[in-house]
Amino acid sequence: xxxxxxxxxxxxxxxxxxxxxxxxxxxxxxxxxxxVVLVSxxxxxxxxxxxxxxxxxxxxxxxxxxxxxxPEGGPVFVSGGGGGGGQPPPTQKLITDESLxxxxxxxxxxxVIPRDYLQGGALLSFGKLEGYGNIIGIDLKDLSELGLNANxxxxxxxxxxxxxxxMVPQGFYDPRGRPGQEPPPPPDLLxxxxxxxxxxxxxxxxxxxxxxxxxxxxxxxxxxxEPDFSIxxxxxxxxxxxxxxxxxxxxxxxxxxxxxxxxxxxxxxxxEVNDQITALGYQAFTPQSFVQGINSFFIVLQVVFGGVGAxxxxxAAIGIANTMAMxxxxxxxxxxxxxxxxxxxxxxxxxFLGEAAGIGFIGGVGGVxxxxxxxxxxxxxxxxxxxxxxxxTGGPPPTVAVYTxxxxxxxxxxxxxxxxxxxxxxxxxxxxxxxxxxxxxxE
Numbered sequence: 001x002x003x004x005x006x007x008x009x010x011x012x013x014x015x016x017x018x019x020x021x022x023x024x025x026x027x028x029x030x031x032x033x034x035x036v037v038l039v040s041x042x043x044x045x046x047x048x049x050x051x052x053x054x055x056x057x058x059x060x061x062x063x064x065x066x067x068x069x070x071p072e073g074g075p076v077f078v079s080g081g082g083g084g085g086g087q088p089p090p091t092q093k094l095i096t097d098e099s100l101x102x103x104x105x106x107x108x109x110x111x112v113i114p115r116d117y118l119q120g121g122a123l124l125s126f127g128k129l130e131g132y133g134n135i136i137g138i139d140l141k142d143l144s145e146l147g148l149n150a151n152x153x154x155x156x157x158x159x160x161x162x163x164x165x166x167m168v169p170q171g172f173y174d175p176r177g178r179p180g181q182e183p184p185p186p187p188d189l190l191x192x193x194x195x196x197x198x199x200x201x202x203x204x205x206x207x208x209x210x211x212x213x214x215x216x217x218x219x220x221x222x223x224x225x226e227p228d229f230s231i232x233x234x235x236x237x238x239x240x241x242x243x244x245x246x247x248x249x250x251x252x253x254x255x256x257x258x259x260x261x262x263x264x265x266x267x268x269x270x271x272e273v274n275d276q277i278t279a280l281g282y283q284a285f286t287p288q289s290f291v292q293g294i295n296s297f298f299i300v301l302q303v304v305f306g307g308v309g310a311x312x313x314x315x316a317a318i319g320i321a322n323t324m325a326m327x328x329x330x331x332x333x334x335x336x337x338x339x340x341x342x343x344x345x346x347x348x349x350x351x352f353l354g355e356a357a358g359i360g361f362i363g364g365v366g367g368v369x370x371x372x373x374x375x376x377x378x379x380x381x382x383x384x385x386x387x388x389x390x391x392x393t394g395g396p397p398p399t400v401a402v403y404t405x406x407x408x409x410x411x412x413x414x415x416x417x418x419x420x421x422x423x424x425x426x427x428x429x430x431x432x433x434x435x436x437x438x439x440x441x442x443e
Contacts, residue, residue, distance in 0.1 A: 006347075010354040014362075017327070024323045025363035027316030032367020032416045033374060035309030036408060040375045042305045044403040046298035048386075050291065059291065061146070062262040062274050064103065065283040067093040093281035094256030103262055106276050108269035113146075114139045114257040116238045120245035121199035124172075124231075126187055131172035133164065133231040135196075137238020138261075143220065146261070148227055152190045153218035157234045163218040164189055165228040189216040200245050210244055212237075313416065316363065317423040324356050324427035335434050345432040352428035353421060360420020364413040372409065375402040 014021050093099075095114065104112045116137040124131040140146070143155035143163055155163055169186035177183065196212045220227045243250055262284075264273050270288040277284040328335070335348060382401035 024319050027319045028363020028416050029366040031313030031316045032364050032412050033371035034312045035412050036371025037374050038305030038309050040402045040404040042302035044401045059267045059288045060264050062286040064260040066095050067283050095260050096252050096256050108264045108273050110265050111263040113261040115259040119242045123197040125195045129172040130175050133168045135231045137233050137235040139235040149221040151219045151221040155218045161217045162214045163232045165220045165230050166222045167228040313419050317419045320423035324424045328431045349428050349432040352431045356424020357417050357421040361417045364416030368409040378402050
């Protein structure tokens with residue numbers, strides 16, 4: 001039997017039993033729609049989560065910290081600051097100049113940038129206002145190398161200058177303000193001088209202060225991360241401040257750097273490089289590991305959601321098998337006649353398998369259409385709800401709640417057709433093995 005003749009015969013047979021085919025296909029429609037909607041919901045939630053996680057930092061960066069270990073080998077974290085002290089324990093791994101070269105030699109690493117923080121008290125002031133911020137000394141000439149953008153001014157760092165985050169002006173306040181008095185508006189710090197006052201105490205408790213004038217040369221565009229609340233200064237300035245606070249020169253072989261930022265060439269290499277840094281004995285963290293964990297969770301969620309829809313399809317498969325079994329009983333004489341005029345077992349098998357697959361295909365088409373439409377309706381209401389929640393928390397509004405990729409409808413349609421084909425396998429085998437004489441005598 002020619003393929004086109006076979007397809008024509010299949011659709012002619014399905015057309016003779018429209019009501020039964022429609023009722024059987026409804027089960028497939030429901031199952032396919034469930035697969036499309038639930039998996040689309042899982043994918044949409046994953047994309048929404050990744051969008052919200054976009055502010056946790058550059059995924060090509062790895063934060064490296066010293067490993068303050070115990071003699072027994074277990075890592076023990078200690079607070080920063082101070083200085084001095086005795087010899088490090090045997091398992092301690094500091095970030096020294098040699099460490100920077102060691103990290104830079106790892107394949108995939110494009111830059112290693114040391115950072116330091118103030119190791120004592122500090123006070124920021126601008127006119128009559130006082131403020132605070134996360135002051136970071138960084139060995140970098142231009143912060144744009146970290147993927148940061150300027151909201152105003154420039155991101156180049158020179159001695160005696162700083163670059164501040166968008167939220168730093170919000171931290172300034174009037175120390176002489178009275179209760180109930182309206183707070184002053186955040187100052188515009190760009191191209192202004194701010195005063196940094198360092199504070200330290202002697203062993204006798206005597207306070208000492210030293211002030212530095214710093215010019216704000218740039219403001220970082222909002223990142224929804226650490227840079228928004230940070231004040232970046234050249235590392236050489238930070239070294240000078242810490243040496244005054246500690247009362248001694250800093251020896252990198254003994255004190256090390258408090259942190260280093262390792263930048264890799266691509267997101268795909270971040271986890272691999274992170275593992276290599278950890279194997280060298282340092283403490284390391286990359287936002288990519290957190291993102292991967294979130295994505296793994298949503299992949300499992302998609303599989304669970306798809307499994308729920310697949311159960312509905314399996315129930316529909318029982319209906320297809322029942323419909324095809326009834327069709328064989330009703331068309332036994334027709335099967336005998338087909339064989340009497342020359343149809344082979346393979347021809348009969350192809351006809352009945354085609355009819356079963358056709359029911360699955362028709363139900364799959366309806367299920368894909370219904371699932372996609374339901375997903376769009378859910379998307380509208382879910383986005384409205386999530387936008388309201390984002391407005392209350394101050395976060396960015398989501399752009400998607402239910403997302404249907406192109407491969408999902410194709411997969412759902414193919415799966416529904418396959419389920420129909422498998423469901424009709426046993427009835428089709430029964431039809432193909434009927435003896436023509438017996439079939440013709442069947443009443």
